[in-house]
Amino acid sequence: MARLITQGVESPISVRLPKYMIKKIDELIKEGEFRSRSDFIKYAVALTLGQIMMEKAREKAKTITPKEAKARSRQALQKLLTREIEDEWSEIKDILEEIDKKWKDLKGAKK
Numbered sequence: 193m194a195r196l197i198t199q200g201v202e203s204p205i206s207v208r209l210p211k212y213m214i215k216k217i218d219e220l221i222k223e224g225e226f227r228s229r230s231d232f233i234k235y236a237v238a239l240t241l242g243q244i245m246m247e248k249a250r251e252k253a254k255t256i257t258p259k260e261a262k263a264r265s266r267q268a269l270q271k272l273l274t275r276e277i278e279d280e281w282s283e284i285k286d287i288l289e290e291i292d293k294k295w296k297d298l299k300g301a302k303k
Contacts, residue, residue, distance in 0.1 A: 207233060238295070 209217075217232050226232040256264075 214229075217226075217229055220226050220232060221228065226235065
């Protein structure tokens with residue numbers, strides 16, 4: 193999972209937007225919210241993808257029965273109590289820090 197986040201491969205794409213959108217993006221750049229149009233578009237795409245993923249997760253959660261939810265909760269509690277989760281925390285923390293750094297980089301000028 194961490195490898196996906198740290199991959200720096202970028203593929204150029206062309207995007208045609210209405211002039212009023214370009215004007216608004218340029219205003220945000222001028223105000224220092226973003227460094228460039230590219231940074232704004234990366235941020236907007238990442239935000240949209242995140243929203244779509246959250247919606248899919250909500251839909252998936254609706255399919256989980258109360259019995260399954262209770263079983264998963266017990267399993268998670270058991271992992272916490274037996275400290276099985278501690279081994280994973282370091283990796284999770286690194287991933288969260290990487291995500292935070294990437295978000296700040298995408299956001300651009302204001303850090």
